[in-house]
Amino acid sequence: KKALQRALEQIDTASGFMLQQGQRPATVGLALSASPLALLSWIGEKFLAWTDGDFPLDKILESVTLYWMTDTFPRTMYHNRGLANAHDKPKIARTSVVCKMTALQLPYVEKPCGYSLFAKEIFPVPKTWAELSCRLVSFNQHAQGGHFAAMENPRALLADVEAYIKKAWTADDSAK
Template identity: 30%
Template sequence: MADRIEPFRIEVPQDELDDLHARLRHARWPDETPGEGWSRGVPLARLRALAEHWQSGFDWRAQEARLNAYPQFTTEIDGQRIHFLRVRSPRPDAIPLLITHGYPSSVAEFLHLIDLLTAPEQPDAQAFHVIAPSLPGYAYSTPLSGPGWAMGRAAAAWVELMRRLGYDRYGVHGGDVGAGVSGTVAGLDGDRVIGAHVVTDPLTAANVATFLPGMADCLDAADPVDKTILERMDAFRREGSGYLAIQNSRPQTIGYGLVDSPLLLLAWIAEKVHEWTDLPVDDDLLLTNVSLYWFTRSGMTTAHTLYEQAHSMDWGPPASVPQGFAVFGTDETVRRIIPTPAGTHWSEFPRGKHFPAMEAPAELAADLRTFFGPLA
């Protein structure tokens, strides 16, 4: 049956776990230039501590059980295996909410958020049924079926997923790549999507702005706010975009290392989590995310999907549904980069950045309830 949905459990074979531990135990460590901190990448002491914890202290089986506590499924859409969590709320007034992670992330990003959405402590707080797919090429939405899996195609797959699940009305939420996918779903399925809620932060907004044609020409360096945006755009081009340049041009080449070396994969992801957060992310949660990449060999396939997006112009139709923005680590720059029409939901939080579901899940859950509650 083409629409078939199969129950799924994560069950990593023990020999895969033993192999990971052996690779970490026999890792070859480089020297580093003293006194540079994070300016040249992940410091040796930090990566050693993470790797040692991953090898001897981190309990993958406990995290596997934690993930398996949520109902998981797979289905095939457009020739691609799609893995997703579907966590129903006990509340009869719950809103179906499709939430999409970004890069370098996975559904593990939402482990602190799901219960807050499905079972809020306050009896009068809006509840949600949560549907959290793994993007094509990420974690258990692998192997990648072929080229072409940019955000537009992923969004079309999400529309089909929600049809298969029988939802006539639902909301969408995401950050980073997930924000683009969520906005495109709203444009493709506006008759069923009741609202689109996305998260961003000043650094991410400025980074995205570097890819918007003509954005720099619209900014005035004499204006203090515009000057800050231009400086961040320039810093991203010079110092922050190397990971993206490699994956946008040679995903196959970097993929060999991301699949074969747990140290490279760990450094690749840990660097971004460090740079893109200002609130602590628990090391076990970080390593759960990295482990999903490792056990599914998805370092390679996620690189290919970033390549696809860099070479795609498929953004889908614009959304006409109610839109909400939650800005974490807010400052005056984001409103300049993201102009919104009057009446758009706009929330600002002083702390948190790129991964609010991991950094500030209670604040994010509250904002989702504030936005979607009146749309129920």
């Protein structure tokens, strides 16, 4: 219940970035690619707001430096175009979809899926909702970690990935 309240608060007060990235990703991407300070401010504030506790400055700078040196951050924004109505052509994020989070009509994923839910994730999805969208074979919930779980709680995430692989991977006995 607390996680859903946090998600609603995030949508209400801090979801503008999704619309910007989903409606004008090339514009935002170009602006962020033009200045390392702009990139640091865009990414850095998310590390500060979306993590479970104080995130080390050196880790923020490492991440931003990697994006800056490879000029890859603009491409990370295009997935937000998926926040569109199913029939939209071209896909463009819509406020109505972001606010309701009900218009998304995603296909059911038949392949085995795994889901790790970290306590401070900004848009937590309840396990029951995840089960409606995919064949969930592995689920783990953690008391620590947020949106950047791979950096905040890497051991827990690695253990989850390993557990998922053991459950989802099927060996081809005929290949032996």
